[in-house]
Amino acid sequence: MSTAPAPRVIAAQIKDEALVQARRARIAEAAARVFREKGFHTATIRDVAEAAGLTQGTLYNYIRSKDDILYLVHQDLTARYTADVERAIEGLSDPRARLRAAIRAFVRAMRERHADIRLIYQETHALGRDSLHAVLAQTDAFIRLFGGLIEAARRDGMAIDGAPRLAADIVTFLPVMLALRRWRLRHALDGPEAEDELVAFLLRGLGCPEEIADGS
Amino acid sequence: MSTAPAPRVIAAQIKDEALVQARRARIAEAAARVFREKGFHTATIRDVAEAAGLTQGTLYNYIRSKDDILYLVHQDLTARYTADVERAIEGLSDPRARLRAAIRAFVRAMRERHADIRLIYQETHALGRDSLHAVLAQTDAFIRLFGGLIEAARRDGMAIDGAPRLAADIVTFLPVMLALRRWRLRHALDGPEAEDELVAFLLRGLGCPEEIADGS
Amino acid sequence: MSTAPAPRVIAAQIKDEALVQARRARIAEAAARVFREKGFHTATIRDVAEAAGLTQGTLYNYIRSKDDILYLVHQDLTARYTADVERAIEGLSDPRARLRAAIRAFVRAMRERHADIRLIYQETHALGRDSLHAVLAQTDAFIRLFGGLIEAARRDGMAIDGAPRLAADIVTFLPVMLALRRWRLRHALDGPEAEDELVAFLLRGLGCPEEIADGS
Amino acid sequence: MSTAPAPRVIAAQIKDEALVQARRARIAEAAARVFREKGFHTATIRDVAEAAGLTQGTLYNYIRSKDDILYLVHQDLTARYTADVERAIEGLSDPRARLRAAIRAFVRAMRERHADIRLIYQETHALGRDSLHAVLAQTDAFIRLFGGLIEAARRDGMAIDGAPRLAADIVTFLPVMLALRRWRLRHALDGPEAEDELVAFLLRGLGCPEEIADGS
DNA sequence: AATGAATGAGTGTTCATTCAT
DNA sequence: CATGAATGAACACTCATTCAT
DSSP states (O other), X not given: OOOOOOOOOOOOSOOOHHHHHHHHHHHHHHHHHHHHHHOTTTSOHHHHHHHHTOOHHHHTTTOSSHHHHHHHHHHHHHHHHHHHHHHHHTTOOOHHHHHHHHHHHHHHHXXXXXXXXXXXXXXXXXXXHHHHHHHHHXXXXXXXXXXXHHHHHHHTTOOOOSOTTTHHHHHHHGGGHHHHTXXXXXXXXXXXXXXXXXXXXXXXXXXXXXXXXXXX | OOOOOOOOXXXXXXXXXXXXXXXXXXXXXXXXXXXXXXOTTXXXXXXXXXXXXXXXXXXXXXXXXXXXXXXXXXHHHHHHXXXXXXXXXXXXXXXXXXXXXXXXXXXXXXXXXXXXXXXXXXXXXXXXXXXXXXXXXXXXXXXXHHHHHHHHHHHTTOOOOSOTTTHHHHHHHGGGHHHHTHHHHHHHSOTHHHHHHHHHHHHHHHTOGGGGTTXX | OOOXXXXXXXXXXXXXHHHHHHHHHHHHHHHHHHHHHHOTXXXXXXXXXXXXXXXXXXXXXXXXXXXXXXXXXXXXXHHHHHHHHHHHHTTOOOHHHHHHHHHHHHHHHHHHXXXXXXXXXXXXXXXXXXXXXXXXXXXXXXXXXXHHHHHHHHHTTOOOOSOTTTHHHHHHHGGGHHXXXXXXXXXXXOTHHHHHHHHHHHHHHHTOGGGGTTOO | OOOOOOOOOOXXXXXXXXXXXXXXXXXXXXXXXXXXXXXXXXXXXXXXXHHHTOOHHHHTTTOSSHHHHHHHHHHHHHHHHHHHHHHHHTTOOOHHHHHHHHXXXXXXXXXXXXXXXXXXXXXXXGSOHHHHHHHHHHHHHHHHHHHHHHHHHHHTTOOOOSOTTTHHHHHHHGGGHHHHTHHHHHHHSOTHHHHHHHHHHHHHHHTOGGGGTTOO
8 A cells, every 4th residue: 555666677688577577586585595695795696596496697588787686685575574564454444553563563574584684784785876776765665654654543642752753763673673683682582572572662662651551 | 891802813914013903993994984985895905905005915914804804894893882882971870870871872873973883784794704703792792781781770770661681782773773774864854853862762662761851 | 794703502491582582681781780880799699680670589590690690791781882883884885984984883882881891891800711701702703893894994995004913902992991991081081072082093093094084 | 200199098007117018018919919810809818818928817907908908909000010111211301202111111011010900900990989099099190190291292392193182091091902902912913013013003193103213 | 014916716797599389 | 480588608807815025
């Protein structure tokens, strides 16, 4: 429902649009795997092609450059956690319930998709100018999705007196900690407990601690 | 006061220890500049040497590999924001005041050192095994510094009922947003305002909102 | 009338001979266009196929290799200026008039077909062994055509006392200057004037300057 | 004495200017050899490096791109035949003698350096924009050198009534035939004979056939 | 201790050609 | 007879690292 930003167009040598879609999905998936393991710069096109079950030459029929691959990965991974959140609020109509569900879903996504999230935060800067803008636009749309949920909850009467203008940013950033601090949290506090604490912290910070009671 | 972790030892060709220290400081500073601009992988040893006013050959008298340089940079930048915080609480003895001052200082450091922080979060994964462990240990010590401050404040009677075990992590992660979301915040909410909102949010999240009143 | 050299045979996948002829004409024409713009090596088979309105696969039904295309182009372009000259002397029977008309026509062809001529002189060396021999034989026949015209004029009484053995070569080479030195002549001396000067120079060099009077 | 055009500057990684000069001379010489044999596009950087007795990496310390090498070759070969001509007129002061000597020297250079000349005429179009302009400027200067010689001879009283404005171009183009038509002339008319005929033809074309008598 | 030239393995990318449908 | 996806060998160029002076 959120206005999805126009994705960057990647030119292909292949005419069969359905084939292009399918292959690119496979490439994005395989590349994500490779990049997670070795990092974008260390990974070679050869690695990606092999992981995707394609030859180098064939790979280049579907993308134009290594940057295209990185863009494909970003686009795909961002779409995934966005879908997680959208799916979580799909049936709900109560604004407060929608916000709570969204936060929960996002927090969970950050924990479950930690490797993907780390990849994004590490390699976004390696994107070319156009790819970067497209990805940031996509991320921006996601953050604004939360902005809308918060605004609706407030209009519905929820008392949000904390960080009025930063709220959407905070809510979409703090949970990233579960991915970027995993090296530390894994040892200290694992699993869903961390999720619960984070959700509570966020709601309290927003100024609506009472929501904790009926959370989850 | 916090137990500083043993730094990784970098072997040098040069005997004069003072010279080694001085040169490495210059290298770290120059490399940080170069890496911020071009990223670690894109930057070449030549770039770093030139920026440091050394020749390539000379550079290699003080470091053993490109990874050493990245480690030097991490070590240096991490030490800087750590020092910011330590300096902020230096004269203070009241546990609550110490915690508040530390949070403030850290938030400010994240905003002012945004380029350095972004560099750290983007390139840490490029570190070699040993360098990575050393840097994570350093970061861990910093987080534990906050853990200690929080614990002290609690013992002093501060009501911290939010995220007891995650508190130190949250406090040392959320402000990073000022650096990593700068592409967005710059347009929305610039300068010290964002700092204030963040501090308030953190304190509220910790469960001690009354602290806001006498903040700063 | 001159004995046209046996052209190199290009094997085709297609049985319909008329279709093969038609397609190859289109390919030669399209390829010439592409090669003039980008050069033979820089141009891709894809470029040629597109320019000819064929797919890559179809293209390969009419030629066997990229070299075949280059040969087709050479063969075609050489035939064109040869036809220009042959057409110019078609109705004439007076040997001296025939020679003069041939020279004029060739000079004009070099100026008008400058792009084609440049293409020939630049890319002939890229031809494979067999193609090269075939093209050189074709060119040789063209030069011998002039040799015959000169010989006939001499037998008719024209005083040709200059460069008796090189005459045909000179006459068929000097005008090429209008194509290969176009980068310079365009600025200095454009259009038909250059043609006139060249013709006069050639006749004077051949030792029959009196021919200038009734030229054109 | 002629105003040499400013050559294109090629950036080097090496500081020792004398070394750069020496190496580049070797590279130009070796590359010319390789390009003559295989052509510019077919020759690889590896071929050139090997022929120059350098490793690939070292080669790139003295040039920036393959285009640089081609430029180096052009610049070198053009300078060679230019030097041939300049050397031939060095001691002479009589304008007519100077012109005659220059023509003779150029004709001889074209025959002796036929392989280099063919290389130039085949590969000039492969030069990049800047390189091309630099080379054309160099060639233009050479042609203007002849323009000056012709003008001086005319002022001295030599009757030049043929192709006044094209004279310099013709004189510097026709002899190229000895290189570009070598595939034909070798069989028909070899050695110095062809040279003599060409010189005679040129002088006759210029309208001063009496010069033939005291030629050579 | 400083210099800077040499090295060579490695990388992204291209493209002529083939062939199953 | 047409199509267009697949192939893989090849190539220009980079750069961290070494080492003789």
